[in-house]
Amino acid sequence: MPIRFYHFPQSGPSFRVRIAMALKGLNYEAIRIDLLERESHPEYYEVISPDGLVPMLELIDEDGMQPTIRIGQSMAIIEFLDERFNNHPLLPDDxxxxxxxxxxxxxxxxxxxxxxxxxxxxxxxxxxxxxxxxxxxxxxxxxxxxxxxxxxxxxxxxxxxxxxxxxxxxxxxxxxxxxxxxxxxxxxxxxxxxxxxxxxxxxxxxxxxxxxxxxxxxxxxxxxxxx
Ligand SMILES: N[C@@H](CCC(=O)N[C@@H](CS)C(=O)NCC(=O)O)C(=O)O
Structure with a gap:
């Protein structure tokens, strides 16, 4: 499933998820949400991100058969990716x-x-x-x-x-x-x-x-x- 990633480059939580995705070799479409220009992203703040924060991960169903899945909160996103993609585990076995x-x-x-x-x-x-x-x-x-x-x-x-x-x-x-x-x-x-x-x-x-x-x-x- 293609991944779309809403982030602000300088935001620490966004950077956390980018590192996790790079370690796992995941490709994604990065969409920049400028935190200093909130009014330029009405759809993000009104529809996509209920808490008004970045980052946000979207899993896109290209066939339109399944609803788009959205996950907020960097730690939840990283743990989800870690469970879904098991190359380069981000948590030890023990x-x-x-x-x-x-x-x-x-x-x-x-x-x-x-x-x-x-x-x-x-x-x-x-x-x-x-x-x-x-x-x-x-x-x-x-x-x-x-x-x-x-x-x-x-x-x-x-x-x-x-x-x-x-x-x-x-x-x-x-x-x-x-x-x-x-x-x-x-x-x-x-x-x-x-x-x-x-x-x-x-x-x-x-x-x-x-x-x-x-x-x-x-x-x-x-x-x-x-x-
Ligand atoms: N606990 C959240 C924190 C996310 C967060 O604080 N994001 C900041 C950027 S670093 C944000 O979106 N702030 C919006 C604002 O201040 O307007 C996570 O880990 O994803």
Missing amino acids: ALYRAHVRSLAQTIACDLHPLNNLRVLRYLSRPLQLDSDKRSDWYNHWIIEGLNAYERRLVELESLREDLGLPPSTYSWGDTLSLADCCLIPQLVNAPRMGLELSSLNIPLTLGVFTNAMQHKAVKESHPDQF
Whole structure:
């Protein structure tokens, strides 16, 4: 079934799904929804996306026999694609390791990103009247909190791997990109948006994962600069 993908290139959740699709080698039609020009996309906001967010995945039935299937929420989309296309699994086989990968992913997707989403920043600006310095403080504060938490989890997981006799990870867990990396990489790419320098943070394992992941073809071809 052909895939249509509604996204905004710079949106972290959109970038997460693009990485997952690239890892699985999926072709898709990308449709850009400009979050700064909402009025240019009436159909998207009125019909396609009930929550007014990107990304959104559509599975098109070319024969028109089945209704178009739509899935919103990046984590639901990625897990659906992972179950439907089993090349390059994004979650480990072992239930406990799967829980670790999901736990890393949720540190970004549930604890960090929602606090810095565009609509939250807009609300801080109007009606709460926070000036741009205060908005940057807010943005950077939650990134630092979130990335420090991610680093502490990686430290714990690397020590667990050592106890289990597993080799050190290249990425967040093991030597293949996982759901956790799909969430981490976009967050790190977007982190300097409001002046934060990643090199000022004491998160060596996280930055090591970032360096390795940025060399991966699937990450390169999913990067916002490519859209
Ligand atoms: N939990 C959602 C979050 C999606 C989300 O926050 N999308 C933002 C862009 S990063 C959005 O569409 N914001 C619309 C707006 O701020 O107007 C997911 O993972 O898909």
